[in-house]
Amino acid sequence: MDTLTLILLAALIMCLIVLILVLFRYHLLREEVRSFREQLNKIRTTDREQPLLVASFSASSVELAKEINLLTEELRTMATEATESEKRIRVIMAGVSHDFRTPLTSIDGYLQMIQGLLAECDAMSNEADILIKSESDEHETESINDNKTVSKNVSIKKYNELCDYFGIVYDKVRYLKELSDEFFEVTYIQAKERPEMKSVRFDTVLSDELLSAYNWINERKLDVKLDIPEEKLVVMADEHYLKRIIENLFSNARKYAETSIDISVRNEISNIRFIMKNDISSDMNIDTKHIFEPFVRSKDRSGPGTGLGLYICKELADYLGFSISGSVEKSVFKIELIMPKK
Known part of the structure; x- marks a missing residue:
């Protein structure tokens, strides 16, 4: 064979090899797509929570599987939240x-x-x-x-x-x-899709609510103790929602306080901590594990209120990224609200 023939033969062999590799790669890609389709179908039609598996080590396939797994997880989380929200709405x-x-x-x-x-x-x-x-x-x-x-x-x-x-x-x-x-x-x-977050003067919100509560506190002859720093207290919040939380906490104290209300504010490094305490009747049986659930008061029809006030506080606090908790010790009911600073 002359040199030209050898070159042509080598080129033909190389073309065949490339073609085989392309066909093999195409076959692998088809199998990968088929595998993805079958796995996604199982995820869609069953309760399967196993992430999408990749048969090959192709970087593109691995990245695609990662993105699909992230999307699937987000959709699953959204579905769970939607289900929980629907349950809460039905209860309400x-x-x-x-x-x-x-x-x-x-x-x-x-x-x-x-x-x-x-x-x-x-x-x-x-x-x-x-x-x-x-x-x-x-x-x-x-x-x-x-x-x-x-x-x-x-x-x-x-x-x-x-x-x-x-x-x-x-x-x-x-x-x-x-x-x-x-x-x-x-x-x-x-x-509402999202709160309108901005810098809010918490000290102003609290002062306004204290002024609004003056009449009923005076009529009830309640002993009020205040421990509030004389400085600007700025938090990141939706102002309307923050006011609603504080209003509901005062409303709750108005309904259940027997003789006293104790309000304190702590200016911490990264948070503002609001603590509100009031004494309650000794015969009140409060399950603090369920105080933020809707209509808990309805179990005791003799109690005042609708049973939605603290539930709204918890929903709004979660919505704003706050932390809220409640406890009872020696007939003293305590609510603690932690708000991130500006």
Whole structure:
């Protein structure tokens, strides 16, 4: 063979080798794609949590598998959060439905009683008029006066009963108003995508709330102890949500404090720590593991409030990246809120 023939033969062999390598690589790629497809199908249709496996050591395949695994994990996390959120919403909806139905039934009953009392008052008024007209004889004046006195006493009693019933109805309506406001707040939190984070003066927010609470604290004659630094306390937060947390904590203290409220603020290196304590009735049985769950108060219908206040605090705190916890020791209820600084 001459040199040209050898060169052509070598070139042909090299082409064949390259072709074989390309075909082999193509085959491996097809197998890799098929394997990916089958594994993704199992991940999609089953509860499989094993990451995507790579049969070859191709850098591109490994990187692709990494990205797919990260995406799969994110989707799985989002699905879990969505499921948990749906469960919480169902619990809240069930609680709201129950808490609306109960006072509405009560209101309906009391309104029927009020209607009955009004009918009795009308009947008594008519009877008194007939009695006065029929007994016009001068000798029976004393009897008429006695009947009018009895009628007046009965009317006063009926009036007092009406006042009691109206008071109960008014309290129930106020409760429904509070419940609807807090339910709206919960749905607003669930719907909003992200908080509007900015630098917020926590000392100003706290001072405003203390001023707002002055009247009811004074009326209740509560002993208030304050330990707050006289300096700017700036935190990174959504101002509306931060105010709502503090409002709810004060509202909770208003409902359950017996004689005292203790408020302190610690200016730490990277956080602002807010601590609020209030004494509670010795017969209150509080399970601190569940105080931030919705409608926990509903287990004890004699207690005040809707049972959503502390739940909203926890949801907002998590939303803002805060830490909130509660504890009870020797009939003292304590809430601790930790907020990152600016």
